Amino acid sequence: MSPDPDNPSEQQKREQILSKLPLVISSVSPQKKNPDRFSLYHEKTFLIGVSSQSMLDFQINKGIKLTRTLFMQIIDSEEYQSAKDRAYRLLSGRDHGAEELRRKLIKKGFSPESTRRVIDEFSDKNLLNEQTYAKKFAADKFQLRQWGPKKIEAALYNKGVPKNVIQDVIQNLKADIDQKDACLELALKRRKHFLREPDIYKRKQKIFRYLAGKGYSPDSIQRSLPKIIEQLNA
Template sequence: MKDEKIDRLKKLLPVKITGIAPQKKRKDRFSLFHNDTFLIGISGGTLLSQNIQKETVLTSQLLNQILDDEEYQSVKDACYRYLSRRDHAAMELRQKITQKGLRASVADLIIEEFEQKGLIDDYRFAKKFAADKMELKKWGPLKIKNALLRKGVKKSISEKVTQNIIENLEQDGICVDLLRKRKAHFLRETDPMKRRQKMYRYLAGKGFYNREINDAINRVKSEFDVK
């Protein structure tokens, strides 16, 4: 709601609500009137939570409660939209909310509500994120762990998920496949030592650990003519 509209409304208070009508374009929202004067538009949820009816007197206190409810519902709607597109970590979702200028305190309340309802679960998010990055982008555990930490996932969860990758995936086999897909690129380097260094840097950039990288390079050293 624009501040100037709210300021104009405040000058009318207290005022009796004499009419309540559903909005034409948004059936989930209602317009409040005093006689023929439009006062404010609110959601159906706010209408119920504040028990607003005809003859209700709109006071400064009630208006503030309405504005708080509307902001809360606005944040919830935004969260539902974000989550309908993909899973989010709690901190990642909170950052998106606050970047839109909404109050951090409201964001925290909604994040807590969504966590209690199971709509947000950082461990579930981390497992899916890791699986997607491994399958689609062939990221290694180190890159996945760092990405999860940047998204605000707790260190304990990030480490648990990446440890599962380390224990259940043949990382050096994945590294070998990655190297072979870029074989022509690496062979353009004529110096064998520099070629090995480029192969190493490529796999390190993918997020694999030193041991798996060296094991993979050693498995293909004859193919790539490196020592």
């Protein structure tokens, strides 16, 4: 599809401004809908919108010359600040691993460089900690949804958590929980469902498939089956 000359993209608008630079900023106006942002003009031509932080960082004011270099520095800074704001909002909703946060920022349209800077800064500030995130994720999934170690391990892997962190967290989880008791509790919650199957062999198969799907090891399921069958029939 060819570009629409009547509706240029943001990139096209930037290129149009770049082709005219350098230009002197003749006026600076606060934006009506966002008082923390300012619009820069050369005479009646809009140049760029910037945050108050960029105004301070680059000492922007009326009368300075907006060069191509300064323009691109402002663009990069604005994107970085926007990516950082987005990351804060995501983390305020729930914890994220570094890779999960990176994927979301990239998907939102932020550049790899801005995204990398945000991830690095947040990691340095300990706002992102893979070990803490993975440990909390594992505990929440086990306690709230009764996922077993295998399902938790697969989920952490899909979220991009480093392999060594996953191994450590899963090892500690296995040491802290009783998979046999967890299997029993899960199966008893579905008592009516399993008792609909009159054939005891097929009933055991259904229980096994269900618990395996929840992420429990074959050994844990096999060890829990006798007690499950006993209590289902009680």
